Amino acid sequence: MLKFLAKGLLRDRTRSFFPILIIASGVMLTVLFFSWINGYAMMLIAENARFETGHVKIVTRAYKELIDQKPYDLGLMNVNERIEVLSSEYPQIYWQPRIYFGNLLDLPDKKGETLSQGEVIGFGVDLFTDSYEQELLNLKEALSNGNLPTKQGEILISQEVAEKIGININDVITLIGSTMYGSMAMHNFTVSGMVRFGIQAMDRGAVIVDIADVRLFLDMEDSASEILGFLPKYNEDTTFEISSIFNKKYTNKDDEFSEIMLPLRTQGQMEFLLATMDQRMGMFIFIFIFVMSLVLWNSGLMNGIRRYGEIGIRLAIGESKGHIYRSLILESLLIGIVATIIGTAIGLIFSYLLQNYGIDMSSMLKDAKVIMSTTMRAQVTPTSYFIGFIPGVFASVIGAMVSGIGIYKRNTAQLFKELEI
Amino acid sequence: MNIIIIEKMSKHYPIGGGKFTALKDIDLEFTKGEFTGIVGPSGSGKTTLLNIIGSLDTQSEGNVEVMGNPIRKLSSKKAAKLRSQHIGFIFQTYNLLPVYTVFENVEFPLILLGISAEKRKEAVLDALEWVGLSDKAKSRPAQLSGGECQRVAIARAIVKKPNLVLADEPTANLDAENSHHILKTMKKLNEKLGTTFIFSTHDAKVIQYLRRKISLLDGKVSNDEIINEDDYDL
Structure with a gap:
């Protein structure tokens, strides 16, 4: 039939x-x-995950409450030691400390007086210890002008910001903000290159600096806003499972500076x-x-x-x-x-x-x-x-x-x- | 042996608030091997009678038994089984399935009966030979003449060697030559296979081939006569 x-x-x-x-x-x-x-x-x-959330993210409970403001003054301490512990507890995860900071970028003229200014969002990432962050942020491909930083004191600026403020390669710019403890902070950086990520949220006003320089600038010795964790391959169930175990072990509801792990899906608007x-x-x-x-x-x-x-x-x-x-x-x-x-x-x-x-x-x-x-x-x-x-x-x-x-x-x-x- | 018994059978159709009587107080019996025509003008109830005998419809009153099966008591499934196993239909408009070949059209009733492919092939070729269409097995209905289409319909009706073939105005769409050819074919199969043929017709060409003629008028049997076989011009 x-x-x-x-x-x-x-x-x-x-x-x-x-x-x-x-x-x-x-x-x-x-x-x-x-x-x-x-x-x-x-x-x-x-x-x-690459720029913001990681597959999982560790922050303090206090930081989590105000996470949209990126309050680095509520960040994590003793980060190097913590990463060692985390690496032994979760060997499958690659851990990266980061500092996010909002600042004023000042471009001085030859006399040292302000030529122009603009607000920027800073990324303090590990640019020199290993190449993982550079690969993660795709910096080589994103470089639109100049070179990647090769030594301390160099900075990458988004092409859009550079054009808006009138910055050229090798210009010295000043970032103005406040330290982790609330004092005023200023630091000079030499512009080594400009980047264009093709991501509006980044291209609108990002600057990228080595985390060691940011720690110096913001008085955040051995500290970080967040520690991002990356699995070899993203798996939502795994991130929830790991976070649950971690939070049972480390999160203390009576201590606002105790650590809490956030899986990608629970962060921001994700x-x-x-x-x-x-x-x-x-x-x-x-x-x-x-x-x-x-x-x-x-x-x-x-x-x-x-x-x-x-x-x-x-x-x-x-x-x-x-x-x-x-x-x-x-x-x-x-x-x-x-x-x-x-x-x-x-x-x-x-x-x-x-x-x-x-x-x-x-x-x-x-x-x-x-x-x-x-x-x-x-x-x-x-x-x-x-x-x-x-x-x-x-x-x-x-x-x-x-x-x-x-x-x-x-x-x-x-x-x-x-x-x- | 009676294969069809009809007793005090009436058929009504609801129309508006009342009812229309298509058949009234019919008493008939049909024996195996009959070659019978039901004649009468349009609207006399011929097709209704054939549909009831063919278990496509049921009577409103009385009793109808076809091969021992009381038509009114048959479930839809059992009625389908009765048709599938024992009854072949031939229609005025042939009603061949246009997308299938002659062979496949004739084969279809055997597929429904679950007969093996090998036996089906043998039976279909036999049936096509009986109706003289062996050379048209691979043709589609659209490639055949009206007479040939009706011969395919006959082959389809008799391929499963049913006890009963019901033919509703089988020659109405055919010219005289084709009508005679068709009737001769059916007559031959009636004699060869012992199949009972019941026609509804008002075609004079058909009437001369009948052994028995039942006349219907306004839903009633007005005449039921046996015709002398010697009169046939075969």
Whole structure:
């Protein structure tokens, strides 16, 4: 019977072509949308982890309360010793101390008087001990002018800030802020290079300095705002598991300077953004199934009307209504599977193109507050290969089931009369 | 041996607040191997009677038994089984499945019966030979003439060697030559296979081939006569 039905489908293109076209288009969109959302989520996670959140982050409880203000005066002490302990307790995680600081950047003229000023966000990172931070921040690729710092006292400035304030390579600039203990702090740096990350939140006003210089500048000997932890490969469950164990061991609710570990997802707007993306994907699939089912229901009804004669003769020959109904569902299953395979293949082609080439979204992200790349890329994962089967096959089968109910429910004689045999 | 027994059978259809009586107080019996025509003008109830005998419809009153099966008591599934195993249908408009070949159209009832591919092939080729269409097995219905299409429909009806073939106006769409050809084919199969043929018709060409003629008028049997076989012009 299956062979018989398949022959009918192959030969009657109006029975198969239109539904396949609809389902394949929908599945293609689902795969592309899923890969796009996935790429967006991956990018969001990767970019934020690199610049802001790590896969996990250790801060003091007091710092956590005001984390949006980056209050380095509430930062961590004895950091070198803590990193040694952390490295032995969690050998799979790479730990990096960082200091984030908001400052005033002052560009003096030849007489030493202010030529121009601007607010900047400083990143104190380890630029010299090993190359991990340089790789993490992608500094070589981001360098748009000059060189990376090679010695203490050198600074990297975002290209945008440099152009706005009028800074050139080898200019000496002054950062003005306050120390960890509240005193006024000033420190001169030589501009060694300029960077452009392609991330609006960074390009708007970031300066990058070696953490040793920042400690000197802000009087933060052996301290850091945060210690970021990076897994070899991000895994959300692992970050929650590690954080839970760590917090049971080290977090003391009576000590506001006790340490607390924050998994990536719980930081800033990440929870909201990732949850929103999960929701949107779920909604998209639901809407797709619903709309496609309606379309295919309608298509099934039209097809049923067109095949009234066939259904009638099959009833007369002795096929039961249940058997006819099941065969219509079986046909729709075959159509759903074939269309899904076609749609998935096309969707994957577009997804791979989008993964490799991306789309420049910089004009839409001018005011973005989260760290995200201005080039949006898709990300093909193993799920991309089968995500389309859920809406593709479901929509097809549900459409056939709904449209076939008419045949199943109707009295044979009445149906036979309507079939105009 | 009676294969169909109809006693005091009536069929009503609801119309508006009342009812329309399509058949009234029908008493008939059919024996195995009959070649019978139900004749009458349009609206006389011929098709309704055939549909009830074919278990596509049920009577409103009375009793109808086909091969021992009380039609009114049959579930939809059992009625389908009865049709599948014992009854073949031939229609005025042939009703072949256009996307399938002649061979596949004739093969379809055997697929429903779950017969093996090898036996199906043998039975289909036999049936096509009986109707003289062996050379058209791979053709599609659209490539055949009306007469050939009806012969395919006959092959499809008799391929499972049913006890009963019900033919609703089988020659209405055919010219005289094709009508005679079709009727001769059916007559031959009736004699060769012992299959009971019941026609509904108002075609004079059909009537001359009948052994028994049942006349219906306004839903009632107005005449039931046996025709002398010697009169047949075969």
